[in-house]
Amino acid sequence: MKRTITYENYFDKVYGCMIGKCVSGTAGAPYEGMKQRLNLHFTAEDADTTLPNDDLDLQVLWLDVLENKGISVTSDSLADSFLANCPYSPGEYAVFKRNYRRHIHPPFSGKYNNPYYLEGMGCPIRSEIWGCIAPGTPGLAVKLAGMDGVLDHGSNSVWAECFLAALESEAFFDNNIERLIRKSLSYIPKELRIYALVSDVL
Numbered sequence: 001m002k003r004t005i006t007y008e009n010y011f012d013k014v015y016g017c018m019i020g021k022c023v024s025g026t027a028g029a030p031y032e033g034m035k036q037r038l039n040l041h042f043t044a045e046d047a048d049t050t051l052p053n054d055d056l057d058l059q060v061l062w063l064d065v066l067e068n069k070g071i072s073v074t075s076d077s078l079a080d081s082f083l084a085n086c087p088y089s090p091g092e093y094a095v096f097k098r099n100y101r102r103h104i105h106p107p108f109s110g111k112y113n114n115p116y117y118l119e120g121m122g123c124p125i126r127s128e129i130w131g132c133i134a135p136g137t138p139g140l141a142v143k144l145a146g147m148d149g150v151l152d153h154g155s156n157s158v159w160a161e162c163f164l165a166a167l168e169s170e171a172f173f174d175n176n177i178e179r180l181i182r183k184s185l186s187y188i189p190k191e192l193r194i195y196a197l198v199s200d201v202l
Helices: 007-031 044-048 054-069 075-085 091-101 128-133 138-149 155-170 177-185 193-201
Strands: none
Touching: 007 044, 007 054, 007 128, 054 075, 054 128, 075 091, 075 138, 128 138, 128 155, 138 155, 155 177, 155 193, 177 193
16 A cells, blocks of 8 residues: 655654654653653753754664665664764673674674673664654564664564554554554564563553
8 A cells, every 4th residue: 555645744753753852862861770760840942952862873873874875774784884983882882893893793793792781772762763764664664673773682672673663654644552553563573572561551
């Protein structure tokens, strides 16, 4: 089924997605790693100044790779750019860089000697770019998100990124959150913990 979207509607959705990314990143950054319930206050004026956000930085880097390589991008294309252009190395980034420099390529660069970050949320929070460049084509968004996730993660974490990318892709054409979640779940293997988690929340 062919679906069309106007430029104005597409722009509005992408703009809203990226504003949401910046606002939530700025609101949450001071509390990263804290494991208790938080009572945060954020106003529209606070959106005028955003804090640095590596999760957004990498998505801008992925966009640059896509502009230079086209839609046939590979995990290695992303990995080469990651290694060359991302100077900081917190957590899973350091694991990826160490492995890749040792010629351990994706999907093993995210799995090898990575027990602490293997199933962290570092790659699911990079999912927006894939939904935005594949509006209404969740299968493509899932494929691209998977190529991203395996750089520095594995298993449930990669599938969580795929789930979110599918949802974001479909959100260009559907505003019903429960329907979006259920449809996006169909892209995840049922035996995974992330599938059970999302199903339990529903």
